[in-house]
Amino acid sequence: MWAIRAAGLVGLLLAASQGLCPVSRPAILPDTVLRSVGVNVTLPCLQGELGINGPVCWKLETQAASSECVSPAGPGSSLLLRLVQYNDSGRYSCYVGGCLVRSLRLVVEEPPEAPHFSCYRRSHVKDVLCEWQPRRKPSPRTRAVLWVKKWLTGENATEQRCRYFSKAEKFTCRITVPPSDDDTFLLVSVSVSSGAGSVASQDQVISANRILKPDPPVSVLVDPVESAPQKLQVNWTYPPSWDPHFYRLHFQVRYRAERSQSYTEIDRVRETSLVIHDAWRGTRHVVQVRGLEEFGHGSWSEWSQEAAGTPWTDPSDLEAETGLYSCQFPLDYEFYGDQFTYPPEPYGSSTEGADGEGQPDGSRSTVPPYTFLIAGGSLLLGTGLLAAIVVRYKKKWRRHSLGRGKASMVAQHPLVPLVPPSPTSPTSDAPLLSPPASPGSGDFGLYDITNLDYLLIPQQLGSPPHRPALQQQPQPGCE
Known part of the structure; x- marks a missing residue:
């Protein structure tokens, strides 16, 4: 029994190794000329140029219509086609004197490329898609067919036509x-054919479960978290091709600061939301999400489009940062021109118009005149007080300087004899204190404001100096 099963298995493997689709190169008919795109082609009318009686013309007959009769441009009856393209394909007929002499079929084709395809499935309820992208654009008559059958069964392979999408170029x-057939293994092969030949791919064994590849998540949003300067709230939704009611996904989130190159990844996220707890303060972050089938079948989806967000920032921190520049002028001041424009607040918000109605003016306000009067009066009062203080201490300093000057003169002349006073001139006759000066003598007492020497002589503040008693000079003739 085991021998029979083993023989059957070997037979199936041999059948699979032989390929699902036989590859056969189409035979080229004697009247067919096969050329590649972009080459020059010469179509002969006769084997020899002798025996041509009458004018020679060529006609191109395609499936759509026939062209007009065209005479060869050069000598002889051969037709020269330069740099042929796909639309030059068709049957060319040569007429001599109005009679058909020869007909040739021109095929402009590129040999097809061997397909290197891969298969995937967007969800458990979607069909399997097998795709490949050729290196160059195929000719319009290129035909691609997929052959598929269940592996290790006696069923015949079925044919599925493939389409070429010009926009995606695949x-x-x-x-x-x-x-119900998610766990079934399939044997798949692709063949491509054109007028220049055909080629087939290697057979592949695929499982509908193992080739699951969801589409990336959509509607990714990144929002700040209130009063949390290091948190970000990330939300997203399932792709439209995946129905989460019967089958679910788990997700992977990666994020980075915009000025950083390395990502931080968070795995096994079951819900469609996540809170990032280690975001950089005040820095913009970039976030992406991808999904995988909840039981780990298949492969990860592509990463979603990037979404960006910045963590919450305390308004007081912003005010503190802007407060560093509070000593500077506001940016809306106008320093160019003859007029000085004040900001709307706090200087004023309205002016009085000619008709008596208040006219709001947010860019210019008038300073009241009494402001200048108060400032000027305060300046004059302060100046007067300062002048009175300076004059008072200047008078005291002057008297102190005169006393010290006379004492020094006496000390410098020690040879002058000190003669006692004469009996005829008792010291009691000379008053010890000088009489008060009259108003017209020029001495104005303590506040002498007519003498302006205080502006030139440095002042010396302090208590009034002690006046030494003046020595009585001897009178002439009283020795």
């Missing part, structure tokens, strides 16, 4: 798989 083949 071939796409579709395989319908019921949800």
Whole structure:
């Protein structure tokens, strides 16, 4: 029994190794000329140029219509086509004297490329898609077919036509798989053919469960968290191709500061939201999300589009930062021109118009005149007080300087004899204190404001100096 099963298994493997689709190169008919794109082609009318009686013309007959009769541009009856393209393909007929002499079929094709395809499935309820992208654009007559059958069964392979999408520049083949056959293994192969030949791919064994690849999540949003300068709230939704009612995804989130190059990743996120707890303060962050089937079947989706957000910032911190520049002038001051424009607040918000109605003016306000009067009066009062103090201490300093000057003169002349006073001139006759000066004598007492020497002589503040008693000079003739 085991021998029979082993023989059957070997037979199936041999059948699979032989390929699902036979590859055969189409035979080129004797009247067919195969050329590649961008080369020059010469179509002969006769084997030899002798025996041509009458004018020679060529006609191109395609599936759409026939062209007018065209005579060869050079000598002879051969037709020269320069740098042929795909639309030059068709049947060319040569007429001599109005009679058909020869007909040739020109095929402008590129040999097809061997397809290197891969298959994936967006969800458990979607079809399997097999895709590949050729290195160059295929010709319009290129045909691609996918062959598929269940592996290790006696069923025949079925054919699925593939389509080429010009915008995406790739071939796409579709395989319908019921949800109950998720664990079934399929044998898949692709063949590509054109007028220049055909080629087939290697067979692949795929499982509908193992080729699951969801689309990336959508609507990724990054928002700040109130009163949390290091947190970010991230929200996203399932892709439209995945129905979360029966099958779910788990997600992976990666984020980085905008000025950083390395990502931080968070795995096994079950919900469609996440709070980041270690964001940089006041820095913009970039976040991406991708998904995987909840039981780990298949592969991760591509990363979603980038979403950006900045953590919450305390308004008081912003005011503290801007307060560093509070000593500077506001930016809306105008220093150019003859007029000085004040900011709207706090200088004023309205002016009185000619008709008596208040006219709001947010860019210019008038300073009241009494402001200048108060400032000027305060300046004059302060100046007067300062002058009175300076004059008072200047008078005291002057008297102190005169006393010290006379004492020094006496000390410098020690040879002058000190003669006692004469009996005829008792010291009691000379008053010890000088009489008060009259108003017209020029001495104005303590506040002598007519003498301006205080502006030139440095003042010396302090208590009044002690006056030494003046020595009585001897009178002439009283020795």
